[in-house]
Amino acid sequence: MTPPTREASLKSVVENLASVTERTQHIVRDEIELAKAEVAEKVASIGRGVAVGAAAGVFVALGGLFLLHGFAFLLGQELFNGSIYWGYFVTAALLFLLAAVGGLLAYKWVRKGAPPVPDQAIEEARLIRESVQAAGSASPEAGAAPSSTQEPRP
Numbered sequence: 001m002t003p004p005t006r007e008a009s010l011k012s013v014v015e016n017l018a019s020v021t022e023r024t025q026h027i028v029r030d031e032i033e034l035a036k037a038e039v040a041e042k043v044a045s046i047g048r049g050v051a052v053g054a055a056a057g058v059f060v061a062l063g064g065l066f067l068l069h070g071f072a073f074l075l076g077q078e079l080f081n082g083s084i085y086w087g088y089f090v091t092a093a094l095l096f097l098l099a100a101v102g103g104l105l106a107y108k109w110v111r112k113g114a115p116p117v118p119d120q121a122i123e124e125a126r127l128i129r130e131s132v133q134a135a136g137s138a139s140p141e142a143g144a145a146p147s148s149t150q151e152p153r154p
Helices: 004-076 084-113 119-138
Strands: none
Touching: 004 084, 004 119
16 A cells, blocks of 8 residues: 555655646647747738839839830820820839839838748747746656766766
8 A cells, every 4th residue: 555645645656747738738839829820920011011022113114104105105296295104204104113122122021921830830849848847847757866977068
């Protein structure tokens, strides 16, 4: 028959193990939620970049259209008798400027979001793993001598 202190100690170990298991499950769920949120943020950034890039493409197309209209008016009329083509050239220049700004914004947002890897969640998981390993190596079992095969940590 085992003494009551051993049964109480065994019960305490089981309760602690259940507590550690529950906490580990909470940590894993939190890390999964962090990873989901981080990937969603990066995908949204890529989406914004693609949308602005598409708008920049539309501005380039419209700018090209106005540029061609300007050349058509320039060639269709006598060289300096009519001045309507200058309006087309100014409009084309403004559209190309908008396209350049949109293209730079699109490049910035796509680059910020790609690749959609949850860096923060990975870093957090690494830190948790290191802290668990450090806690496990800092408190060896009672009565057991530390192994002489372990290398000292720097």
